[in-house]
Amino acid sequence: GQNIDQPTEMTATEGAIVQINCTYQTSGFNGLFWYQQHAGEAPTFLSYNVLDGLEEKGRFSSFLSRSKGYSYLLLKELQMKDSASYLCAVRDNTNAGKSTFGDGTTLTVKP
């Protein structure tokens, strides 16, 4: 099975940089995803890592270390609209390709 840990809450200031960490233990690994979820809405896909290293997408970057079972999501130039829950999800390596989700990190951006 999969076990995923991420901090419950984080607070940051508008314009700053914040790093949200995710650690996982898995019996099979075929990629790690980050999703953003605003309150009362469905999650939306942010990033995907399957190889070690950093993937950059505009203000958002995601890093993966498979040997350490560790990932982080880096958000730069924070905006108020970035206040949301950020979900880390690990996909297994079966044909089903299903994902196990962490409980999410609620980020509050303050002026």
Add this chain to the structure above:
Amino acid sequence: DGGITQSPKYLFRKEGQNVTLSCEQNLNHDAMYWYRQDPGQGLRLIYYSQIVNDFQKGDIAEGYSVSREKKESFPLTVTSAQKNPTAFYLCASSASTGYGYGYTFGSGTRLTVV
């Protein structure tokens, strides 16, 4: 535009009733999934389907049933056997189980037992 449509957005169920949540996608995706989300928690997998007429139980399938008679449709029935059904239900699909394919989610159904 392609996407996933879930209906209804809000659903109220009396105790002892079965209710069915609709999920339809026009993305031509093979795989479809149902997740449940409780307040302050992540998503937990209920059922998933890789192809038509085939589906598998997820981590919390008890009290739920599904069907996959068409590629576009994956309805979820919450039966009276599900003792704590109040939750936010999310349907998702994926183009492939291969490299880089994340989920596309529907807008969700919020189910409340009254």
